[in-house]
Amino acid sequence: MTFSASHDTQLRMFVAVAKSRSLRAAADSVGITQPALSKHIQSLELKLGHPLFRRHGRGMQLTPDGEALFRTIEPLFDALDESVSHACVNGPGWGLSLRIATVQTLVGHFVPTLSKELLRLYPQVRLSLQCESSSQVVETVLRGIADLGLTYSTDVNAAELECVDLHSEHLALYHHKRSDVNRAAISRLSDLKLILPPRHFGVRRYVERVLGCQIQPFIECNSLELSLRMSAISGAIAILPEHVPRDLIESCELKRVILADIPPRRLVAFWRAQNSKPVVLDAAIEVARRTPAEQ
Incomplete structure (x- = not known):
């Protein structure tokens, strides 16, 4: 069964009612009217094909099916909310990672400048930097051990790779x-x-x-x-x-x-061909294009 954004809202409303055991208290906590909240619950029960609450004068009591659903999704929403909270507190890049494989001749000047700018854009990104020979850099990216490779065009000829020129170097x-x-x-x-x-x-x-x-x-x-x-x-x-x-x-x-x-040889940045690139990889490629050859 596939859930849409509206079903996500209904599940959020369900969790609020399950925690409050009261339509009125839950409506106050999520900031909507009691009739609107009741409609969300009814729509979710219709979608699932069974009741989730027993209504009584003292409030709302979970049915066995409702209890099972609550135990499943409540931790998931808690984890999601915690992740969003961490992202807001810690800033861009939280939870993201980027693995860069590079030839050693770029370690003294090019890679530190690229890394500094990337960390300015994504302060919380986890960077992994590996120094290898040119052939090993290519192999590391091909095998998915690194996300981005930095080496020379003479060594990058695999069809599975995409690359962009950075600068020429004698x-x-x-x-x-x-x-x-x-x-x-x-x-x-x-x-x-x-x-x-x-x-x-x-x-x-x-x-x-x-x-x-x-x-x-x-x-x-x-x-x-x-x-x-x-x-x-x-x-x-x-x-x-x-x-x-x-x-x-x-x-x-x-x-x-x-x-x-x-x-001269051409320095290139390269990565495995894919339909869509992670945002931090796209950013690293653009930063690499702007990074000067010499400081």
């Missing part, structure tokens, strides 16, 4: 200020002492695809911050996206040289 070399990295050296990238992540990371695959050969790094490292620090102490050169936070670069006494001759 790769860059990060080396110690005292080391000499000139244009001639840059033209022979594969000959340099490089710091790169493992091959299942998008940066490594992209560099090898552009150079047309596999690279054996001097140091293999899957941490952005550790790659920078290793560059500072080893004299090796880290290849990372251009938008590494400036404070990290300066703290390691490094220089950044953007590889302008290598085509």
Whole structure:
């Protein structure tokens, strides 16, 4: 049996009468006239096909069917009312959650800015942030473990995913200020002492695809911050996206040289294709589109 909004009202009226055991007291509590309340109860009994109350001079007594209905729906209305009350008190986002999977190179600048704006819009939303390689970010979203993925377009090609472009990003070399990295050296990238992540990371695959050969790094490292620090102490050169936070670069006494001759990659936000997206996911996508590439 399907109930409409009017039946929901009738059930609310039924609960009020069941609690008050009096039409008059219940009518006062819900703010309608006694005849109008009586009509709601009669309509509900007609819909269900059996009486819910025995009327007598002292008020209204539940029938066995009425008692069973009351015990079933009264806790449901209490829980619903409590949820609405919490939402009013706690503000937007209460009870909502969003799981974001991202590549680590976005953790230092893009993701914190996106999260800050999202929490401003939905202060009570529960955020879950996961850092993975590009391929793992895609797999995490495909499997429904994350709601939103942030990585590069070269890694997102599944038909089950929808995506939106955010911005373009060049790769860059990060080396110690005292080391000499000139244009001639840059033209022979594969000959340099490089710091790169493992091959299942998008940066490594992209560099090898552009150079047309596999690279054996001097140091293999899957941490952005550790790659920078290793560059500072080893004299090796880290290849990372251009938008590494400036404070990290300066703290390691490094220089950044953007590889302008290598085509940039497009950062994208993506999610599983679905008929309708949760409001918080829609908001996160829009915030991601507005978030600048560099702070």
